[in-house]
Amino acid sequence: MKQEKINRNSIFTPFIDKEIKPQKLIELFSSDNETFCDLYFKHLPNEYTLTKDLSKLIKSQSKCISNCDFPDFLRALGAICLNVFIGPKRILFDITYSCNLDCLYCRRHSPINPGDEEKLIPERAHDFFPYDELVQVLDDAQDMMVEEVLLVGGGEPSIHPQFFDIVKAVKVRGFLLSFSTNGLSMTSKLADLIVNEQVDNVTVSVSGVSFESYKKTHPSMSQKGFDRLFNNFEYLHSKRRKYIAEHKVEYSKPFCIFLHVITSDNYHEVIDMALIGQEYGFDTIWYKLVHPSEWSRHLCLNEEQAAQVKEDFKYLKTVAPKLKIKIDDYMDHEIDNLEPSGDWSGYFHDEKRCFVGWNFSYVDLSTDYSFCCGDRIIGQSKSYDNYKQFWTSDEYKKVRKCGRDINYGEKNIVGYNGVSLIDDFCKSCDNTNFNEEMEDLIHDYGLSKFL
Numbered sequence: 001m002k003q004e005k006i007n008r009n010s011i012f013t014p015f016i017d018k019e020i021k022p023q024k025l026i027e028l029f030s031s032d033n034e035t036f037c038d039l040y041f042k043h044l045p046n047e048y049t050l051t052k053d054l055s056k057l058i059k060s061q062s063k064c065i066s067n068c069d070f071p072d073f074l075r076a077l078g079a080i081c082l083n084v085f086i087g088p089k090r091i092l093f094d095i096t097y098s099c100n101l102d103c104l105y106c107r108r109h110s111p112i113n114p115g116d117e118e119k120l121i122p123e124r125a126h127d128f129f130p131y132d133e134l135v136q137v138l139d140d141a142q143d144m145m146v147e148e149v150l151l152v153g154g155g156e157p158s159i160h161p162q163f164f165d166i167v168k169a170v171k172v173r174g175f176l177l178s179f180s181t182n183g184l185s186m187t188s189k190l191a192d193l194i195v196n197e198q199v200d201n202v203t204v205s206v207s208g209v210s211f212e213s214y215k216k217t218h219p220s221m222s223q224k225g226f227d228r229l230f231n232n233f234e235y236l237h238s239k240r241r242k243y244i245a246e247h248k249v250e251y252s253k254p255f256c257i258f259l260h261v262i263t264s265d266n267y268h269e270v271i272d273m274a275l276i277g278q279e280y281g282f283d284t285i286w287y288k289l290v291h292p293s294e295w296s297r298h299l300c301l302n303e304e305q306a307a308q309v310k311e312d313f314k315y316l317k318t319v320a321p322k323l324k325i326k327i328d329d330y331m332d333h334e335i336d337n338l339e340p341s342g343d344w345s346g347y348f349h350d351e352k353r354c355f356v357g358w359n360f361s362y363v364d365l366s367t368d369y370s371f372c373c374g375d376r377i378i379g380q381s382k383s384y385d386n387y388k389q390f391w392t393s394d395e396y397k398k399v400r401k402c403g404r405d406i407n408y409g410e411k412n413i414v415g416y417n418g419v420s421l422i423d424d425f426c427k428s429c430d431n432t433n434f435n436e437e438m439e440d441l442i443h444d445y446g447l448s449k450f451l
């Protein structure tokens with residue numbers, strides 16, 4: 001019998017050819033009482049032998065992996081084998097460029113940003129992600145066991161003309177759904193939809209809890225508009241309460257996140273932000289230090305302001321256990337790394353690896369594919385028949401390797417839009433939590449030594 005030798009990259013070839021079939025792998029190799037290693041050798045057809053390296057890797061996997069843990073195991077294993085065996089855990093869609101607000105710190109829509117090139121393209125203002133193409137990606141995502149869909153992007157997602165249909169299309173396919181909004185168009189109709197559909201997470205970016213500070217950060221806002229915003233929060237909270245009463249459940253989705261970008265105009269409100277968030281029924285509060293651009297440096301905290309925020313956080317940490325709102329992140333990492341220029345950095349140092357290519361994917365408004373939130377277009381939809389083909393492509397594979405190994409000799413890659421895969425933006429990466437999730441998995445499965 002002719003023997004075929006397989007290596008890390010072809011670890012599952014004897015079972016599934018080249019197709020991506022996570023369901024089949026789960027069926028074969030997940031179990032509560034047999035280890036992955038035992039199952040692998042049990043199912044391996046006789047005509048295959050393993051390279052020494054792969055044999056060592058398989059033999060190191062002496063844990064039983066249950067079917068609910070197996071998808072994440074496949075992502076971790078993918079990062080070690082430089083291949084993909086399952087889709088990303090989450091896909092983000094950038095569904096619109098347009099916005100109904102003018103946050104001063106926003107790269108796209110700030111009234112004081114002189115330079116966003118896209119602002120100069122009039123059609124861009126009315127650009128929305130095509131619904132049919134979004135549904136096609138969702139179908140592929142379902143097939144590849146993606147778990148969560150994020151609707152965010154460069155503008156305000158809730159003003160997409162088919163936003164209601166998008167929410168339904170995501171939920172009907174069984175994905176977790178999270179979206180980010182400024183809350184202005186969260187009218188009773190939208191609040192009813194997101195509660196009735198049990199949307200999973202809604203992050204509301206507010207960045208100020210008094211009209212004075214809100215107005216500084218959003219110059220176009222009127223007192224009436226500001227009051228309407230808080231009325232929207234009140235309605236959403238009451239709708240969730242009603243859902244609990246009607247369905248006799250303990251809790252109603254969505255999990256509501258009160259997000260504040262902290263600047264020199266609102267830093268004095270950090271305590272009030274938590275208390276008001278609690279009053280309006282938010283489940284958690286996120287503080288995020290402003291990410292400065294050249295034109296917005298004056299919004300960064302100076303030393304004195306940063307010290308005051310740290311002091312206020314100290315107080316919040318002592319009262320937090322008694323609050324009904326959870327304080328998820330005191331932006332300690334950001335504020336501890338704050339430089340006099342207003343930049344905060346330190347995340348992506350010279351020993352770090354980037355693993356987000358295995359658990360996160362970003363579909364740009366243009367329908368092309370970005371590697372992450374850093375606007376790095378690494379694949380063009382016109383070159384592929386569908387999203388699945390891109391996810392499993394050699395092009396994506398090369399980029400993943402670059403992110404993983406850039407600090408270990410890999411050459412940087414420049415995206416189709418001229419943005420390099422790894423650049424200074426990585427130092428204050430928006431996806432640190434996704435990267436940390438992968439680091440933990442690789443560590444927990446004892447895979448770090450195979451990197």
Ligand SMILES: C[S@@+](CC[C@H](N)C(=O)[O-])C[C@H]1O[C@@H](n2cnc3c(N)ncnc32)[C@H](O)[C@@H]1O
Pocket residue numbers: 099105106107152153154155156157180181182203204205259261288289290291292
């Ligand atoms: C660009 S917005 C798009 C979604 C929606 N319009 C919103 O405001 O939530 C996505 C997130 O980025 C945050 N953001 C925008 N510019 C920022 C900056 N310069 N620094 C930190 N966060 C920023 C917003 O507050 C929001 O939470």
Ligand code: SF4
Pocket residue numbers: 099100101102103106107108109110154155156181182205
């Ligand atoms: S609401 Fe979001 S997209 Fe609109 S200006 Fe503010 S941060 Fe930018």
